[in-house]
Amino acid sequence: QVYLVESGGGLVQAGASLKLSCTASGGSFNTSAMAWFRQAPGKAREFVAGLSGSGGGTMYEESVKGRFTISRDNAERRVYLQMNTVKPEDTAVYYCAGANSPYPETWFSRRAYTYWGQGTQVTVSS
Secondary structure, X not given: OOEEEEEOOEEEEOOOXXXXXXXXXXXXXXXXOEEEEEEOOOOOOEEEEEEOOOOOOEEEOHHHOOOEEEEEEOOXXXXXXXXXXXXXXXXXXXXXXXXXXXXXXXXXXXXXXXXXXXXXXXXXXX
């Protein structure tokens, strides 16, 4: 069992930067693909960014490419989401997710991830 705890959310102005962290405990973190999803009010939870177990493979949702960067520190058992040039449409609860393999069956589907954190709120004001 892997337990995930997110931190780093908050209220920021458009154009600012924010860095989210996800700390994992238990399980085999180093061999697990990790991802960030987000859910805005009234909308479905959507994939934001993903990273393979080794850190060598990444995937991003189109609207965050060039603005967000996912990274991981396997020694610290943490995964990060660096968010730059944030926009009001980035407002959502951000969730950390972990798969049971170095690469998920598919990056974009919630069903590919077994472990979830409780989420951290990110609010971007215009």
